Amino acid sequence: MSREIKLMLNGNQIFVAIEDNWTLLYLLREKLGLTGVKEGCGQGECGACTVIVDGLAVNSCIYFAVEVDGKDVLTIEGLAAADGTLHPLQKSFVENGGIQCGFCTPGMILSAKALLDENPQATEADIKQALAGNLCRCTGYVQIVESVEAVVDKSSEDINVVVRETGESG
Amino acid sequence: MQTVLYVTDDQERKGNKEIMEEFTVIGKRISKVDAVDKATGRALYIQDFKLPGMLYGKILYSKYPHARIIRVNTEKAKALPGVITVLTGEDIPPVRLGVYKDNPPLKAGKVRSYRDEVAAVAATDLETAREAINLIEVTYEAVPAIFDPEEALKPEAPLVHENHKTNLLKMPWNLHYGDVEAAKIEAAFNVEERFSTTWVTHCCMGTSGAIADFDHADNLTVYTNTQIPSLAQKDFQETLKVLGFKDKRVRVIKPCIGGGFGSKLDTYAYEHVAILLAWRSRRPVKIVFEREEEFCATSPRQPTVTYISMGCDKEGKLLYRDMSMVLDNGAYTSWGATTPSVMMMPITSLYRVPNVRYNAKCVYTNNTYSQAMRGYGNPQATFAIESAMDMLAEAAGIDRVEFRRINSNQPGDVTPQGLKITTCGLPECIEAVSRDLEFGRPREKGVGVGLASLIHVGGGARIYKSDGCGTIIKMDDYGKVDVFTGASDMGQGADTIIAQIVAEELGVKVEDVHVFHQDTDICPWDVGAHASRTTFVAGNSALGAARKIRHRLLNMASETTGIDEDKLTLKNRAFFADGKQVLPIGKLLRGSHFKPRGEMMMADNFYDPPNENMGRDFSGNMSATYSFGTHGVRVKVDEATGKVEILDYIAAHDVGRAINPMLLDGQVHGGVLMGVGYALTEQVILENGRNMNPDFRDYKILTAMDAIHSKAVVIETVDEQGPFGAKGIGEPGCVPTAPAIANAIYDAIGVRIKDLPITPEKVLAAIKKKNGAVSCGIDAFTQKEQPCE
Amino acid sequence: MKKFKYLIPKTLDEAVSLHQSHGGSAMYVAGGTDVIVKITSGKLAPDYLISLKHIDGQSQLELNTETGVFCIGGLVTHRTLEMSSVIRLQYPIIHDAVQRIGSTQIRNVATIGGNLVNAVPSADGAIPLIALDARLNIYGSTGERSVDLIHFFQGPGQTVLDRGEIVTKIIVPKQSKRTGAAYQKFGRRAAMELPLIGVGVLIILEEGSNRCAKARIALGVAAPTPIRTLSAERYLVGREITEDTLNEAGKLAAEESRVRDSVRGLAWYRREMVAVLVQRMGMKCLQRIKESEGR
Structure with a gap:
């Protein structure tokens, strides 16, 4: 069955006609041309297709397209600022060796973003737990975890600054 | 993670001239030039390419490990709307692939493994192609199959290729330098053991794929994931010739590759099938593997059975190393069959050993066929060598680190195989590991340390006439x-x-x-x-x-x-x-x-580097320089479950010079975790030739939560031949990992696991056996005895 | 992927009547993480998928502070369970299990109801709930009924659900004082694993002693369905909980398990792990009781 759904995609509201049996991955890659969303397994076991739906990281390969009706979807294409400035996580992955073949990178960065949005002061254990569903065969994860940690440090400093400015404690 | 730079003694003697030189770019942690594209999703992989009018190809694989094809009925598939072309082995001219040219892209007459390609479809969309494949009816007549390479060598074993007369490949990997028999008599201490390694696979995150496209004049463009664009061009050119196209151009375009690790060192059936479908349909055809196909229809690292004996004199100097191997080649022949050429390097030249003998048999079976994978045979050989080194050190009553010091390669050595060791940081690597891992630390229960070293080609490898x-x-x-x-x-x-x-x-x-x-x-x-x-x-x-x-x-x-x-x-x-x-x-x-x-x-x-092809006796300086390294690991073994936990890991490598320490670390950390998977968790489980775990749930590559804190130690020896002194480092990171871990487990609990992967089951069974148990019990369901092996 | 219609009812009754009107060609779907894979691979071929996701009142956690009854909606995601402070503090055995199910991405979408209804031998969401004596509320065309979770499973992929029935709630009864419970999934990797074996233990101690008042030992992957090992439980009741008694209970549980060989693990090893983990989880129960009393 065809139907029209409405969603916020990378900050823009769009209306798109879909079939009920489409996955979100299929909609994004094949119909909307967002090839930064990668398909690594099609079974929810590798995380390459990770996107963020209403703030939560999900595997788009096992998510019905119809279920994003009325929701907010972020793909890697929408992560950098409109003027092209990289998101701090993108910049950190670039600068800290978090990227080799790059196939897992979009999903990896989005999983990390979902984590840091929820928990800006994530520990190394939190990071590993959040990225456990994003497989990488190149890096051994060491520089990936470092790439995320580098951003954590910065954002926790920011939080400290905010706390000081507003005079809150604890 | 930490990178530590050490300068070798040799450099200090030379007054550190090279090291002191002021570089502006070399030696700096510079971001990868393609990283921004990859971080923003702009990088294009084969999955992301679409050409106008492009068709989607799918391949039908065999339902039997060994069978005659009686009949292939493609009528229903051809009648499906959207299907443009259907091909079977009978429809194509005699294209042959692989090192031995024993592999047609679509099989006619007989299938020899589950991954054999029987038919292919090109359709206007992927769904239709999938559906069409399921409509092809194939009638098979099963024939006896053989899955164990040692069994396949027996005279009564069924033949995988009748024309070949034997399952033994006619590749006589034999060498003997010095006099091993005399050295055995002379040796004060000897060890002898059997080791085995299993099928493991590359698991590139981006699956395999290709697009073939002919222009109006029959020139061919192939977009493909390949590590060998020029040689792939040659392979595709040969296919064109068979199709009757002479003097046509072949252009190979390589998109971003989602991981290689050796998997893309040959051309494969799917690439040639895409060409054949494009040739027949006169439209571009794209074939991209699904994950299950990637597991089942790409070529894994080959399993080995290794018999090793090694001996030393009273002072601990190695006198001989005698090794023989049987390699499961699978049903067809790709580069996997040539890995003994690289295994020879550690066998003859890892540590100083004057008398060496080696024999390897590559054997056809009805399993999937094997291919090179990061290290090209070196991980299998080094697992046996470095495990046996620990056993020999123990037999001789010499400390394991000292034993390696005594036998370490040194700059200026020429090994029995004729490898000319120029720069050699192995002594420094051994020292770095022994110091950083604190080998002398007081013992804790269930905790042990182990080390293992490696030699690898660091200045190219002359496999072809040209390097x-x-x-x-x-x-x-x-x-x-x-x-x-x-x-x-x-x-x-x-x-x-x-x-x-x-x-x-x-x-x-x-x-x-x-x-x-x-x-x-x-x-x-x-x-x-x-x-x-x-x-x-x-x-x-x-x-x-x-x-x-x-x-x-x-x-x-x-x-x-x-x-x-x-x-x-x-x-x-x-x-x-x-x-x-x-x-x-x-x-x-x-x-x-x-x-x-x-x-x-x-x-x-x-x-073209100044290295040599191997001669008839397999001697020759195959690389212009050699890379060395030592890995050390501290493990904790849970003696009730057999689970092995890695506590510390040090990887010291002589890299000549670190041109980009950040990328270098990445190669080491990535190699190490791949090696840890090889040691502990990874295995392509084949049951009578069928892949039983073709997904990431059951093929256990390690996750971020399993990642270990490896420390990369870089030894710079500044090789005169290398660009700014650099040597190769792509493969070494995964070479000595498994034996280092096996040695650490032995140190921890006194059991030696000789078969990879070192699963908790094997460790626990070995512990039970050591404690006197012969049986791990009768299985309630199968009523079979579970021996403690 | 095969074509189907995706129906989005807003109430339970609407869902049930849609299921009735479409007969055998319809099936329910919640998070869909398993269903999509099964449809893609051709293992399932429904004409209608009836989504339960948009039915109100099915995705809450409610702890009734008066009765002590804890109620988990069938559509609660694993992620919600993982992040719930009530679960972390009062039902840590559930937290033990859910934080290791799939990946964050899966847990964000997959529901506990879906996990139970799937009834795969390796689904480890059920084991802690069985140890907690949970019951399920089931809704269908004939109204609501309730069933003990341990009696819910009938075989791999088979449950007592009648056609068109929906699991609406998981009811966890009030926990006695001095209750400790713990679960461990035993796998080869630290994450992304289906369990080789899953062991959940619950122990209630008598007031003022270490004597066991009640014990539950629930196992996953030890049989075609989740099981309780009654002889091991009976053995513990009335005995002091020590390493030795737990060791003995572990042995009894191992004997009672009906493990088998598979690609994921060998029977003898699974049996050994039952014994080891029953003991370890038992000790963890003691530790948790101690910690809760120290608070």
């Missing part, structure tokens, strides 16, 4: 540099390393250099990204081309400025004399273009 790589460099009006290299980047950072080398030599910034490596129409020839050769060979090739440019630039600048060439320096995008900028490069180049009888700034260079 060469071409580079073309041109500069534009603004001092920007285009480098056209034969090298292949597959994520390891070849393009970045080449950009750094060229930028350093030409005094420009890395961002001024654009490296093209994706297209055989544009890029020069190269034998491929294998043998950890790219930094060394392609790096030297690029360096040579850059030197030509540099020379001409200086020459022209001297003419323009009237300053002597040797008073000019080239840095920061300009020429300097007496510390002052005298002329920007861009200005000089514009001047050279905009003048009568102008000239353009372009140079080419073909670099």
